[in-house]
Amino acid sequence: MKRITIETGLGRVTGTEDKGIRMFRGIPYAVTERFELPEPYPAWDEFDATGPETDCFQFRAYHKESIGRYWFYHSEFRYGQDIPDWKFAESPMTLNVITRAEAKKDPVLVFIHGGSFENGNVGEHPYGTSTEYAKRGIVYVSLGYRLNVFGLYKSGNYGLHDMVLGLRWIKDHIADFGGDPERITIMGQSAGAMAVMDLLYTQILKDVVKGAVMMSGAGSVPDFAGPLTSEESDEKFWSKVRERAGAATEEEFRSLPDQTIFDAWYATGREIGSVRTQQPGIDGTIIPKMPSKIMKENSYLDVPVIAGVTSQDFMPYLIFELALRLGKLHAKRGQSPVWGYMFDRTPPGDRFSAYHAADLWYMFGNFDKSWRPFNETDRRLKDEMADYVANFVKTGDPNGEGLTEWPAISRKNSKFRLFDGKTGGLIGPAQCRLKEWNTILRDKGPM
Numbered sequence: 465m466k467r468i469t470i471e472t473g474l475g476r477v478t479g480t481e482d483k484g485i486r487m488f489r490g491i492p493y494a495v496t497e498r499f500e501l502p503e504p505y506p507a508w509d510e511f512d513a514t515g516p517e518t519d520c521f522q523f524r525a526y527h528k529e530s531i532g533r534y535w536f537y538h539s540e541f542r543y544g545q546d547i548p549d550w551k552f553a554e555s556p557m558t559l560n561v562i563t564r565a566e567a568k569k570d571p572v573l574v575f576i577h578g579g580s581f582e583n584g585n586v587g588e589h590p591y592g593t594s595t596e597y598a599k600r601g602i603v604y605v606s607l608g609y610r611l612n613v614f615g616l617y618k619s620g621n622y623g624l625h626d627m628v629l630g631l632r633w634i635k636d637h638i639a640d641f642g643g644d645p646e647r648i649t650i651m652g653q654s655a656g657a658m659a660v661m662d663l664l665y666t667q668i669l670k671d672v673v674k675g676a677v678m679m680s681g682a683g684s685v686p687d688f689a690g691p692l693t694s695e696e697s698d699e700k701f702w703s704k705v706r707e708r709a710g711a712a713t714e715e716e717f718r719s720l721p722d723q724t725i726f727d728a729w730y731a732t733g734r735e736i737g738s739v740r741t742q743q744p745g746i747d748g749t750i751i752p753k754m755p756s757k758i759m760k761e762n763s764y765l766d767v768p769v770i771a772g773v774t775s776q777d778f779m780p781y782l783i784f785e786l787a788l789r790l791g792k793l794h795a796k797r798g799q800s801p802v803w804g805y806m807f808d809r810t811p812p813g814d815r816f817s818a819y820h821a822a823d824l825w826y827m828f829g830n831f832d833k834s835w836r837p838f839n840e841t842d843r844r845l846k847d848e849m850a851d852y853v854a855n856f857v858k859t860g861d862p863n864g865e866g867l868t869e870w871p872a873i874s875r876k877n878s879k880f881r882l883f884d885g886k887t888g889g890l891i892g893p894a895q896c897r898l899k900e901w902n903t904i905l906r907d908k909g910p911m
Contacts, residue, residue, distance in 0.1 A: 481565055519586065648672055
């Protein structure tokens with residue numbers, strides 16, 4: 465591995481190169497004050513992008529997460545790492561760029577991580593340093609953003625605003641890294657997929673985004689569970705957060721230590737038990753109105769979509785039905801195609817089958833970062849899934865030479881592509897629902 469420096473419109477950037485793949489880690493694209501909209505990060509003379517990344521303050525910044533409710537995903541995503549390995553800040557707007565050395569106008573794939581809008585970071589094991597897409601002639605970007613109270617306070621949707629600015633940064637500067645600013649596809653998993661859907665509720669990225677991949681989070685969620693929050697409707701919640709933090713005024717709350725603010729938000733949210741204050745809300749800009757109205761009015765951004773679910777997913781039945789409904793809606797209206805997939809592979813190493821986020825390892829192929837003993841079947845499935853996504857990023861259609869035909873959802877076709885490493889092919893809604901009910905009644909995954 466060697467250090468390499470390139471010239472960009474913002475200044476020189478130093479990264480690393482190994483076997484023809486270049487990696488730039490932790491590049492800042494924005495900066496902000498607490499509970500304010502992001503501003504573009506200023507130019508520099510030279511930036512050292514050899515890592516580590518900077519991530520938003522979150523649970524593991526203050527508390528040990530290898531026990532309790534976070535134990536599984538700590539082991540899965542951050543195996544071998546602890547708090548000293550991470551950098552935390554309230555301006556965590558950084559990104560990783562991974563590309564082939566000879567890249568020139570390669571299409572771009574931007575990944576938005578999950579974590580319940582509460583945790584997660586730009587560099588986690590499954591996807592943070594993946595080279596699979598660079599090897600397939602794609603510039604791959606992993607995008608960081610503000611989380612939890614720092615990204616959600618009073619329905620400010622600061623994390624979503626970070627993503628918008630980050631995507632515009634990519635459009636403006638990705639050519640310096642060999643990317644094509646006219647071919648940008650966004651991809652997200654779990655809360656990241658929900659964020660992708662949120663970004664499609666407006667036309668704000670019409671000139672930027674050409675396609676979307678949503679893993680375990682596609683489609684407009686029902687109004688009772690969706691992003692209904694507004695500053696007015698949730699002032700009672702935020703008043704309780706400020707009270708718990710010991711702040712008498714808004715100004716006093718804004719000046720408190722970051723851990724005091726986080727712990728007050730975390731404890732109040734668990735006490736009330738509502739998801740409405742723990743995900744983006746209606747802000748009049750990025751989410752302009754109720755998602756159901758946006759979908760009914762057909763005012764969301766129409767782009768080709770891949771929408772997937774795992775058989776042992778978190779709320780698998782709901783997630784599958786939302787993805788299927790999105791595909792049927794597009795077909796009925798004659799809009800851009802939607803391709804659905806069901807992931808049903810049991811990763812080796814423990815008792816859990818296709819748990820929520822299991823497909824991340826296969827979509828990004830970062831097997832060497834995992835403790836799991838992946839085998840040749842896993843590697844074949846990884847290549848197949850990455851090939852489909854690479855085709856989609858390049859052409860807007862996942863199908864290509866050497867791959868099993870994957871038909872889009874239509875009025876006549878409700879079948880999803882089955883990724884199980886065994887039979888493959890297509891799977892109908894009845895079989896999908898049976899697998900999902902088995903999850904709820906029998907399998908009981910780590911969620």
